[in-house]
Amino acid sequence: xxxxxxxxxxxxxxxxxxxxxxxxxxxxxxxxxxxxxxxxxxxxxxxxxxxxxxxxxxxxxxxxxxxxxxxxxxxxxxxxxxxxxxxxxxxxxxxxxxxxxxxxxxxxxxxxxxxxxxxxxxxxxxxxxxxxxxxxxxxxxxxxxxxxxxxxxxxxxxxxxxxxxxxxxxxxxxxxxxxxxxxxxxxxxxxxxxxxxxxxxxxxxxxxxxxxxxxxxxxxxxxxxxxxxxxxxxxxxxxxxxxxxxxxxxxxxxxxxxxxxxxxxxxxxxxxxxxxxxxxxxxxxxxxxxxxxxxxxxxxxxxxxxxxxxxxxxxxxxxxxxxxxxxxxxxxxxxxxxxxxxxx
Ligand code: 2U9
Numbered sequence: 001x002x003x004x005x006x007x008x009x010x011x012x013x014x015x016x017x018x019x020x021x022x023x024x025x026x027x028x029x030x031x032x033x034x035x036x037x038x039x040x041x042x043x044x045x046x047x048x049x050x051x052x053x054x055x056x057x058x059x060x061x062x063x064x065x066x067x068x069x070x071x072x073x074x075x076x077x078x079x080x081x082x083x084x085x086x087x088x089x090x091x092x093x094x095x096x097x098x099x100x101x102x103x104x105x106x107x108x109x110x111x112x113x114x115x116x117x118x119x120x121x122x123x124x125x126x127x128x129x130x131x132x133x134x135x136x137x138x139x140x141x142x143x144x145x146x147x148x149x150x151x152x153x154x155x156x157x158x159x160x161x162x163x164x165x166x167x168x169x170x171x172x173x174x175x176x177x178x179x180x181x182x183x184x185x186x187x188x189x190x191x192x193x194x195x196x197x198x199x200x201x202x203x204x205x206x207x208x209x210x211x212x213x214x215x216x217x218x219x220x221x222x223x224x225x226x227x228x229x230x231x232x233x234x235x236x237x238x239x240x241x242x243x244x245x246x247x248x249x250x251x252x253x254x255x256x257x258x259x260x261x262x263x264x265x266x267x268x269x270x271x272x273x274x275x276x277x278x279x280x281x282x283x284x285x286x287x288x289x290x291x292x293x294x295x296x297x298x299x300x301x302x303x304x305x306x307x308x309x310x311x312x313x314x315x316x317x318x319x320x321x322x323x324x325x326x327x328x329x330x331x332x333x334x335x336x337x338x339x340x341x342x343x344x
Contacts, residue, residue: 001042001049001057008038009064016071022079029072039065109341110211110330113318114193117213120237121191124230126215129190131174133197137164139173144254145293152253157199159208167197172254175216175309179298186305187219193314204326211314218290218300218307224257227287227308235263235284238317242269246281255288255309266320275320282320285312 012032019025031037042061046054107115118128131139137148146153156169174192182188193213200206217226228247235243243266247259262283265276272278287310292302300307315327322344324330329337 001045001053002060005039005042005057005060005064008032008042009067012068013071016068016075019075019079022076022083025072025075025079032068033065033072039068106339106342107344108330108338109318109322109324109344110314112341112344113321114211114213114314117234117238117312117314117317118191118193120234121215124233126189126191129174129178129192130194131168131171131177131192133168133195134161134165135168135173137166139176140166140168140170143176143294143297144170144172145291145297146253150253159197159199168194169198170196170311171212171214172309172311175214176294176298178216179218179295179300182218182299184299184301184305186300187217188307189217189219191215202328204328207315207327207331209331210327212311213314214309214311216290216307216309218295218305220305222306222308224289224308227289227310230308231261231285231287231310235261239263239266239321244270247287250286250288252286252288254291254294256291258286258288261285261287261310284317284320285310287311 012028015028015031016025019028032039034040039061043058046058046061049057106112122128140158141150141153142148158169159167161167171192171194174194175188175190178190178192179188191213192215193211195209196212197209200208202208215230217230228245231247232245235245242264244264246262248262250258250260252258260283262281264270265273265280265282267273267275268280270276270280272280276282287308290307290309295302295305295307315330318324318330319327322341
């Protein structure tokens with residue numbers, strides 16, 4: 001009987017070693033160690049053995065069963081590991097494959113110019129103020145020294161919503177509101193970028209909706225020379241260090257005196273070319289000393305406080321800077337136009 005057990009052990013281990021898959025191994029296990037398997041058979045027949053043989057054969061049968069089980073466990077681990085390795089080999093990622101390039105957008109050229117101007121004034125200690133695009137007649141006109149019936153109102157043909165409400169025609173009401181909030185106490189030092197609306201027939205240089213950036217400084221002892229210094233810094237930073245500026249007399253109802261600022265042409269440096277229309281100078285913005293009426297209406301004592309203000313159209317600045325020939329390009333959202341400003 002011992003020989004029979006020994007033969008079973010050798011046979012079973014042989015089959016275990018030959019098993020290629022887990023299911024083969026399972027079959028070997030059932031065949032040798034199962035309830036109907038030969039080892040169970042041997043154990044069942046123990047009753048026929050003598051009292052001396054029984055414990056010896058019993059112990060040996062258990063030993064054979066344990067060794068077969070051990071071999072099965074060993075082989076099972078081996079097959080499982082091999083299966084994992086095979087799976088890993090099949091799933092290898094080819095890291096040498098270049099990634100798909102991510103399409104990168106760019107800022108809208110108008111946004112790029114507005115941001116550049118904002119950064120420039122922020123670096124000079126200004127803060128940014130914003131206000132509503134639907135304004136009252138008071139803040140859009142009256143508080144800026146443009147009472148009802150004033151002829152200068154005609155220059156800003158407007159979109160009225162009611163008798164008293166309109167789409168703002170300038171960002172100046174933001175300044176008037178900010179000054180009011182200061183309750184007569186300086187300093188005020190703000191810029192107000194934003195959209196404005198005027199009734200107009202759109203063409204290459206006109207749009208019924210456009211942007212403005214205005215600036216306002218109110219404090220004691222603010223002078224025209226301060227305005228000149230700020231504007232000169234702006235002109236040089238925006239259009240090149242060798243720019244010269246000149247101020248020409250002008251008129252705005254909210255400033256007195258009022259000026260127009262030109263810069264020396266950045267293309268021909270003043271010799272005369274198509275950009276400066278052979279004059280050597282390019283008009284950039286309007287400015288002036290805040291009118292005493294405007295200071296008083298906003299709650300400032302015009303004997304104690306003075307101020308300067310300026311206003312510019314960022315579309316015009318961007319058109320000059322990038323040689324854009326039609327203001328409507330800014331609003332058409334034509335990707336062929338927009339993607340030309342990747343490095344703006
Ligand atoms: C307050 C007081 C004064 C703002 C100013 C201008 C001159 C000016 C235009 C230029 C072209 C606007 O974009 S544009 O159409 N603006 O020339 N703006 S002074 O003066 C103010 C504003 C608010 C309380």
